[in-house]
Structure formats: C-alpha cells, structure tokens
Amino acid sequence: MKIDPKSRTDLSAQIAQAIRDAIISGDLNVDERLPSEAELSDHFQVSRPTVREALKRLAAQSLIRTQRGASGGAFVNRISFEDAYPQQVTTSTLLLSMNAVSFDTACEARYALERACAPLSAERRTADHLATMRAEIFRQTQPGLTDEAFCASDVSFHRALVDGAGNPVLSYQLAGAVEAMQPLMNMITFTARDRERIVELHTQIADALEAGQAAEVDAHLATLCAYTTTLAHDVMEARAKAKG
Amino acid sequence: MKIDPKSRTDLSAQIAQAIRDAIISGDLNVDERLPSEAELSDHFQVSRPTVREALKRLAAQSLIRTQRGASGGAFVNRISFEDAYPQQVTTSTLLLSMNAVSFDTACEARYALERACAPLSAERRTADHLATMRAEIFRQTQPGLTDEAFCASDVSFHRALVDGAGNPVLSYQLAGAVEAMQPLMNMITFTARDRERIVELHTQIADALEAGQAAEVDAHLATLCAYTTTLAHDVMEARAKAKG
DNA sequence: CAAAATTCATTTGTCAGACATTTAAAAGTC
DNA sequence: GACTTTTAAATGTCTGACAAATGAATTTTG
Structure with a gap:
C-alpha cells in the first residue's frame, strides 16, 4: 500500500x-x-x-x-444488502433528478426490470409477499389517501413483487430503479378513476402471482407500464396547456 | 440544517x-x-x-x-452515470464476494435483467453496438486468450447488448449485475469446447439483435444462462471430487 | 493606454500537539 | 471467586498554524 x-x-x-x-x-x-x-x-x-x-x-x-x-x-465491514440499499436508492434518485431523466426513460427501465422478476416471483413468492401486496392494495383503496402516500404504497407493492423472486441480488439492483421513481411519480396527481384502474391492475397482478401464472403477471405489468406512461403524459400536457 | x-x-x-x-x-x-x-x-x-x-x-x-x-x-456535484458506474460495480462486487452469494443466484439475477433489456436492444441497437459485439466475439475466438481475458471480453459483449437498449438507467442498473459477475466467472476454467459453444451463442445473439428478432435473442440468452450454470456446476463438482 | 507582472486575499490541503471519551483488559479489593 | 477500580489504547474533537492554489485587484512596464 x-x-x-x-x-x-x-x-x-x-x-x-x-x-x-x-x-x-x-x-x-x-x-x-x-x-x-x-x-x-x-x-x-x-x-x-x-x-x-x-x-x-x-x-x-x-x-x-x-x-x-x-x-x-x-x-x-461486511457490506450487507441492507447497508447497500439506501445508498443505491439515494444515488439512483439523484441520478434521475440531476440528469433530467425523462419519466418515460425511467419508467421503461423500471418496468423492464420488474418484468424480469415476474416469472421468478410467480414461482417463488411466499404467502408473506402476497399478504404484503394485498395489504398495500387495500391501503390504496382508502379514501383520503394523499397522492404521496398512494405512491409510497405503490412502491411497497412493487417491492414485494420483486422480493418475491427470492433473489437478493435482484432485489438490490431493483431497489434503485423502483424507489428512485417515487419522486417522479409524486409529480402526478391521481384522480379517483386513475387509482381505481391502478388498484384493479395491482389486484390482477397479485391474483396471477398467487396462481403462479407468469405470463399473466407479465401482461398486466405491461398494461400498467403503458397506463402509467399515458397518465404522466396527460399530466404534462395539462400543465403545458395551463402554462401556455 | x-x-x-x-x-x-x-x-x-x-x-x-x-x-x-x-x-x-x-x-x-x-x-x-x-x-x-x-x-x-x-x-x-x-x-x-x-x-x-x-x-x-x-x-x-x-x-x-x-x-x-x-x-x-x-x-x-451533478452525479453523472459515469461517476456512478464504478461505485455501483465496486459495491455490487463486494456484496457478492462478502456475502457468499452463490454462482446460481448471481447468474440468475444477471440473465433475468439482461433478458429484460433484450427486446429494447433488438429494437434500438446501433451499428456501433453490433460492431462492438462482433469485435468481442472475434477476440473470444483467438487462441491463447487467458480465461480472465475471455471473461473480460464476455463482459464487454454483454455490456454492448445492454447499452444497445439505449436507456441510460438500464445501463446503470445493469452495470453492477453484469460486471460484478466477472470475479465469479473467473473461477471457471473454460475448455476450448466451452469457448466454442459460448462464441456460437454470442454469434446467434448478435445475429438475432441485428435482425431485430427479440424472441430469438431471449431464447439464446436463456440457453446461455443455462449453459453457464451447468459449466459452473461441473467445475464445482470436479473441484469437490479432487478435494475429497 | 494596454498588457504583463506582481501582490493580495480567500479557500482548501496538511501538519503538530493536545485533550476528551470510550472501552476492554489488567490490577486490586472484598 | 466475584466485584470494583485502575489503566492503557484507541477513536473523537479542538486549537492554531502553515502550505499551496487560485482568482482578483494592483502595480509595473512596453
């Protein structure tokens, strides 16, 4: 040295x-x-x-x-996944916000990675993972929930999905992609109808995971990705119009 | 504050x-x-x-x-993806080595994530990405290449595949998963036949990417994943036998 | 006057030495 | 032997100082 x-x-x-x-x-x-x-x-x-x-x-x-x-x-120090998580999330969050990464790009990455976990999660998710997802879905139906809390619950739901794959390396790598999206998601205002649709998709995803139907999970995730992107676009357009 | x-x-x-x-x-x-x-x-x-x-x-x-x-x-500081890359790789590498993550687990994560990039890469890869992949494949056929150099070239090949997706967020998240595998791969000794098979699969992957056939890419990646896992198992068994 | 050289103030980089605090082990005490 | 006290070692923190870099202001010079 x-x-x-x-x-x-x-x-x-x-x-x-x-x-x-x-x-x-x-x-x-x-x-x-x-x-x-x-x-x-x-x-x-x-x-x-x-x-x-x-x-x-x-x-x-x-x-x-x-x-x-x-x-x-x-x-x-033996770096544990738990230690590395928050650092990964912090860095990912700052990367997105500081480099003006578009919502589309971040969203594409997130769902691409998440869909990679889906088949494994459909095979291995435990009852615990399913319970977490159901609980978050229930929370998402509660009236009076702020947009921020809705987004936080959404992140928890998706983390349970990822963790269901039972692969700590995947969970770690995904942590950044999933959690870093939250600030971007927070920019969206969800109408009651939006939430209803998202909850519906979440339910379908949880059902498919419970039934071990990987293809179904993948399809619903793809739908959710497209829906989220559309939502974001609408919000952006509405803002641009209000401004101009 | x-x-x-x-x-x-x-x-x-x-x-x-x-x-x-x-x-x-x-x-x-x-x-x-x-x-x-x-x-x-x-x-x-x-x-x-x-x-x-x-x-x-x-x-x-x-x-x-x-x-x-x-x-x-x-x-x-504006954290750039370039700044974040090496940190991500260092952390991921240490996570694997310090937590005794099995080859299977790391490999599963790596290929799951890589397959998530495949459809996007098939759609967007530039001529430059293809050229890099072809060049690495050529290098992999060179006789006298050390196992370590072979692994390094393998990593470069797969990075080009990932970068082909044209999504910086994906490239960043994948950097850890792909590069952190290298030390684990280095534990394997590749026979001439092993290399031949891998080069064959790499060629098929590059061809499919060039043709924009996402499904083909995915299938070949799955094969490569299975083949790599088998290789690793054989090596482990051989060592266990030599030891006992 | 304009350009070059110089000085100067500001800020980080480094050093030396000191004291405070924490902690485990050694020494002492009952 | 069990408990308490002492001690030594290590990190945590402070003070004060000087070195080095750097941009701006000032002076010198052609």
Whole structure:
C-alpha cells in the first residue's frame, strides 16, 4: 500500500483508494482490523487528520466501521444488502433528478426490470409477499389517501413483487430503479378513476402471482407500464396547456 | 440544517447527513457552492477538521467536489452515470464476494435483467453496438486468450447488448449485475469446447439483435444462462471430487 | 493606454500537539 | 471467586498554524 505525495490528488483520497484496493483484492478480509490511525499516519507518512479523512471516505461507502476504546479501531465491514440499499436508492434518485431523466426513460427501465422478476416471483413468492401486496392494495383503496402516500404504497407493492423472486441480488439492483421513481411519480396527481384502474391492475397482478401464472403477471405489468406512461403524459400536457 | 451535539453518533456523520439531506431535498442545487469550511464550522459549532471529515464523506459519494483557491470551495456535484458506474460495480462486487452469494443466484439475477433489456436492444441497437459485439466475439475466438481475458471480453459483449437498449438507467442498473459477475466467472476454467459453444451463442445473439428478432435473442440468452450454470456446476463438482 | 507582472486575499490541503471519551483488559479489593 | 477500580489504547474533537492554489485587484512596464 503506497501513495505518491507529489501527486496533485488529495493525500486522503489516495490513501482511501489504497485501502479500498486492499479490501477489494482481498488483502484485507472482512472483520479484519486496520492498523490504528497512528500506525497508518506513520506508514503513509502523513498526519493523523489526513488519515482520518481517508477513513471517513471509506466509512461513507460502508467499507469500514470504527469502534472506540481499547481493542477498538477500524474494521473491514461486511457490506450487507441492507447497508447497500439506501445508498443505491439515494444515488439512483439523484441520478434521475440531476440528469433530467425523462419519466418515460425511467419508467421503461423500471418496468423492464420488474418484468424480469415476474416469472421468478410467480414461482417463488411466499404467502408473506402476497399478504404484503394485498395489504398495500387495500391501503390504496382508502379514501383520503394523499397522492404521496398512494405512491409510497405503490412502491411497497412493487417491492414485494420483486422480493418475491427470492433473489437478493435482484432485489438490490431493483431497489434503485423502483424507489428512485417515487419522486417522479409524486409529480402526478391521481384522480379517483386513475387509482381505481391502478388498484384493479395491482389486484390482477397479485391474483396471477398467487396462481403462479407468469405470463399473466407479465401482461398486466405491461398494461400498467403503458397506463402509467399515458397518465404522466396527460399530466404534462395539462400543465403545458395551463402554462401556455 | 442542524445537528445534535449530545448524540452518540459522530458529529462529522451528522453534519454529512444534514448536508446530504439538503442536497436530496433540493435545498442545495447542482453546482451551488456550499459555505466555506470556516463558515460551516461556525454554523455547526464544531472545529474545521470535523467539518472536513463530513465533507470528505460526501466527496466519497460524489455528492460534492472541492476546489482550492479564491472563489474555490465545495460545490454540489451533478452525479453523472459515469461517476456512478464504478461505485455501483465496486459495491455490487463486494456484496457478492462478502456475502457468499452463490454462482446460481448471481447468474440468475444477471440473465433475468439482461433478458429484460433484450427486446429494447433488438429494437434500438446501433451499428456501433453490433460492431462492438462482433469485435468481442472475434477476440473470444483467438487462441491463447487467458480465461480472465475471455471473461473480460464476455463482459464487454454483454455490456454492448445492454447499452444497445439505449436507456441510460438500464445501463446503470445493469452495470453492477453484469460486471460484478466477472470475479465469479473467473473461477471457471473454460475448455476450448466451452469457448466454442459460448462464441456460437454470442454469434446467434448478435445475429438475432441485428435482425431485430427479440424472441430469438431471449431464447439464446436463456440457453446461455443455462449453459453457464451447468459449466459452473461441473467445475464445482470436479473441484469437490479432487478435494475429497 | 494596454498588457504583463506582481501582490493580495480567500479557500482548501496538511501538519503538530493536545485533550476528551470510550472501552476492554489488567490490577486490586472484598 | 466475584466485584470494583485502575489503566492503557484507541477513536473523537479542538486549537492554531502553515502550505499551496487560485482568482482578483494592483502595480509595473512596453
């Protein structure tokens, strides 16, 4: 693990990268303790604050965790799917909002990925997944539900569908695509009729999943995708008209 | 933006979260300049090193960038898909290796997602994407290619397929699933016959994509998925036998 | 006057040393 | 032996300082 003090990049960034490489390559194993800050600053010939900045960078990526006290220190963290979820969602959300990704593009990606999960979910979903979906559908029928709460429930429904595939890798990758859509969905105002139609499709999807009919699920998801896109277009047009 | 000095969590973590929230909520816009470190340490009533640790955390997530000199400072960064790619790949790779995700699970996720891209790619892939795929196929036929190089080429081939869908969100989400598989694939030793079969399937996929036959692409991907899984199983069994 | 060179102020990057706080293990006490 | 106290080690935080980069203002120069 070496750094170049003459480089124009920050020393803390270089040190973070050196340690990161050691973790990725397996030189440092899960739960292994890193040298203490004092030892690291000695090794890299930099001050302790600089080492600390490097360690905080790694902590921000959940690559390490720190513990105070005797026999404390920085330890290589076993990144769990749970840790990675929120980061994935945050990044995906910002990617969409900062790069002005169109509703259509995001929606297309989301449903393409979700449909990829459908066959697996139709085969493996547990009673628990179905119960979650039914509960969310019920919530969606409640009058007085705000648009935001409706969208949140929609996300929960679809997450249950994805989780039903019983593949943590899929769930993780999908988390970003599904949850990042929420801010975009929140821009839509759902009429009572819109909600009715969506609930109907959700019910059909849940029924098909329960019956293990993959093709049905896929078809309903495709319909839902098209419907959502149309809804968004109508809203945009109405706004454009109101503005012009 | 406020923090709780009495909380048991690190001040730098709290400050980072406060600024992160401001970015996500839109209180801080892209390219907007944050207060200087001195001003921030004044605002949060902490020392400058603490503020710096917080800023480094945000920099590690590409949420901000810093610039030295007069009129320098920390600026909200527009996260680009290019920035997010490597982070996504790093996290996905570590998730697989650290959580002992089985080859089957990772492979299933990868091909499920890839097949989701197939119809779009069949419709939209450019000549450029096809050229990349053909070039990689050619490389895969070269004798003397190491297993590692073969895997790398395989990844490039599949990335071209995914990029062919022309949806940056899909490409981003898939980057993790496709590239994170590489270390797992590297554990396999490919015989000449294995490579021949894979090249054959790759060629069929490229042909079908060129002809715009989505169903064909999907079928060949399914075959490739099954073949890869079988290959991996054979390797595992052979090793288990050699060991026992 | 205009252009080049210089100075200057601002801001991040780095350093040194210190103290506070937490924590587990060692030492002491009953 | 079980409990309490002490101690040492480690991270968390602070203060103050200097280095380096950078843009703007100022001065010098042709």
